[in-house]
Amino acid sequence: MKTRKIPMRKDIVTNEMFPKRELVRVVKNKENEISIDATGKKPGRGAYIGLDVKIAQKAKKQRTFDKAFKIEVDDKFYDELIEYVDHQQARRELFGDAK
Template identity: 50%
Template sequence: MKKRKVPMRKSVVSGEMKPKKELVRITRSKEGVVSIDPSGKMPGRGAYVALEPKEVQDAWDKHILDRVLETTLTDEFYQELLDYVEHQKARKELFGNG
């Protein structure tokens, strides 16, 4: 059986290349609306962050996503992202790769 290629993406916080499934995509639409993209297929400028709460906290503290997406993000958005990452990490630990 032929081995499938695993899509790799770079985290904007750590700069590490990781499999796409281990990252969460944040998008900025043409209208300037920033949102979490769980499917990874929304249109717009995208940035990837690892599913690690510490990495999201670093992005929040240094406002890395603000610079990468060329916009100003609220603390509420960063909190929502942190909650989402913690939830996804807990799911991954409970259910494995599912």
Template identity: 50%
Template structure:
């Protein structure tokens, strides 16, 4: 049986290529609203960030998400993203044992 190709994406905070499943997609729609895209299928400009709270804070300090999505992102969204990343990371650690 053939091995399936693992989709890789580049993290905007660390500039590392990682498997898509280890990252979360953020999307900016036509109206300029930025949201978390857990399905990875929403329309709009997308950017990926690793499921690591340290990298989320690093992206906030460097404004790397602002540059990747070509818009200004407020601190409230970063707080929402940070809590989402912490939740997903804890979930994956429980699942992997």
């Protein structure tokens, strides 16, 4: 059986490469709205961060998405991102890697 190529993406907080499945995609659309892209298919400019609460908290502290998307991002979004990452991390620990 042929081995499949694993798509890699760069975490914008740590600048490390990870498999795409271990990251969360955040999207800025044409109206400059920022959202979490759970499907990975939303249209717009995307940036990735790791599925780790510490990385999400570091992103909030450094205002990473403000710099990446060149707009001011509300603190509510960062809090929502931390909550989402925490939920996904707990889910991975309970159910393993399978989505």
